[in-house]
Amino acid sequence: MRFRITHRTTYRYAQPVHESFNEVRLQPRSSPTQACLGFDLSVEPPTSIVTFNDYYGNIVHTFSVPYLHDELTIEAVSEVATFAGMNEPLGGPRDASSDESPALEALRTDELLADTHAEFLAPSTYVALEPASAELAEALLRRHPSVSAYAFLLAATADIRERFTYQLGVTNVQSTVADVIQGGRGVCQDFAHVLLAICRQVGIPARYVSGYIGNVASSSASHAWVEAFVPPYGWLGVDPTAGLPCTGRHVKVAIGRDYADVTVVRGSYRGESEATLDVSVRSEMREDAPRLYPGLETDSMRERGRLVQYQVLGSMQQKQRLGAMRQSFATFSQSRVVAGSYLVQHPEPDAPRQQPQQQQQAACRAERP
Numbered sequence: 001m002r003f004r005i006t007h008r009t010t011y012r013y014a015q016p017v018h019e020s021f022n023e024v025r026l027q028p029r030s031s032p033t034q035a036c037l038g039f040d041l042s043v044e045p046p047t048s049i050v051t052f053n054d055y056y057g058n059i060v061h062t063f064s065v066p067y068l069h070d071e072l073t074i075e076a077v078s079e080v081a082t083f084a085g086m087n088e089p090l091g092g093p094r095d096a097s098s099d100e101s102p103a104l105e106a107l108r109t110d111e112l113l114a115d116t117h118a119e120f121l122a123p124s125t126y127v128a129l130e131p132a133s134a135e136l137a138e139a140l141l142r143r144h145p146s147v148s149a150y151a152f153l154l155a156a157t158a159d160i161r162e163r164f165t166y167q168l169g170v171t172n173v174q175s176t177v178a179d180v181i182q183g184g185r186g187v188c189q190d191f192a193h194v195l196l197a198i199c200r201q202v203g204i205p206a207r208y209v210s211g212y213i214g215n216v217a218s219s220s221a222s223h224a225w226v227e228a229f230v231p232p233y234g235w236l237g238v239d240p241t242a243g244l245p246c247t248g249r250h251v252k253v254a255i256g257r258d259y260a261d262v263t264v265v266r267g268s269y270r271g272e273s274e275a276t277l278d279v280s281v282r283s284e285m286r287e288d289a290p291r292l293y294p295g296l297e298t299d300s301m302r303e304r305g306r307l308v309q310y311q312v313l314g315s316m317q318q319k320q321r322l323g324a325m326r327q328s329f330a331t332f333s334q335s336r337v338v339a340g341s342y343l344v345q346h347p348e349p350d351a352p353r354q355q356p357q358q359q360q361q362a363a364c365r366a367e368r369p
Contacts, residue, residue: 227255
């Protein structure tokens with residue numbers, strides 16, 4: 001399947017702000033399950049954009065707007081092909097009879113697996129391994145004794161779909177797993193965090209995925225789901241909001257331990273005005289894509305985690321930021337002259353303000369019959 005996805009983010013300020021620094025994770029990854037065929041990022045007011053890969057291989061774009069502005073618009077347009085049909089799983093066994101995954105108990109005692117994927121088994125910023133999620137995991141184990149790792153993953157995914165109610169406005173970006181379990185309501189970001197906690201409680205490495213649901217005419221948000229590492233299949237995507245394995249409709253943008261690692265837009269600015277956030281996402285299905293793209297570099301082919309490279313990239317990033325700021329210095333100086341009276345009346349705060357973050361809350365409940 002092939003999709004064209006437009007993600008537009010607009011911050012508006014009641015009074016002019018300045019020294020806005022931002023980083024975005026909006027470019028889809030190329031992997032064994034999909035290919036990013038094209039990507040364009042535009043920022044208004046215009047500015048220089050620096051690109052690098054973070055520790056998890058996600059593509060990050062950073063930029064700054066040093067001069068006064070009362071609106072900031074970020075628009076990303078992506079062309080993506082996924083290598084499965086609309087209702088075809090992106091990986092894993094075709095049915096229960098062909099499930100070759102080990103027994104869950106064997107996976108829980110696999111020390112090599114635990115060491116290799118330790119970061120996806122440990123607690124993280126939004127996924128604390130607390131009694132609430134442990135109780136959910138134990139309840140599932142009682143209902144599904146002697147189960148395979150893959151069967152447990154599907155059971156946990158379906159259980160979240162049945163147990164929780166999708167509802168906007170009852171949680172926020174900072175909501176914890178315990179909050180969601182207690183309230184019984186939330187959005188896709190919350191359900192992904194709950195499934196991460198359950199998987200990690202029973203020894204299944206699991207990571208958070210930020211992305212989109214293809215062929216959705218319009219939405220106010222991106223989507224989120226989970227990938228779990230299940231031998232011999234590797235990383236398998238499951239969507240707890242839909243209660244099913246991920247299909248060709250799921251477009252992956254970024255991965256991490258939880259939402260904190262894949263925040264869509266993270267930034268700060270100086271000024272006295274609070275920011276208001278407006279987000280729109282549009283996904284259009286294009287002509288069907290071929291299954292293979294010769295010469296495509298996928299995540300599995302790329303080395304990751306070379307600290308020296310990231311340190312060099314970080315230094316280059318800072319130098320390019322400084323270069324962009326020097327280029328904008330004349331404009332910035334003019335802005336200060338023109339707005340001199342404004343700056344006198346509204347002195348700068350001691351610390352930068354944080355841009356509002358986007359909660360991933362796109363619904364895909366209709367996927368399940």
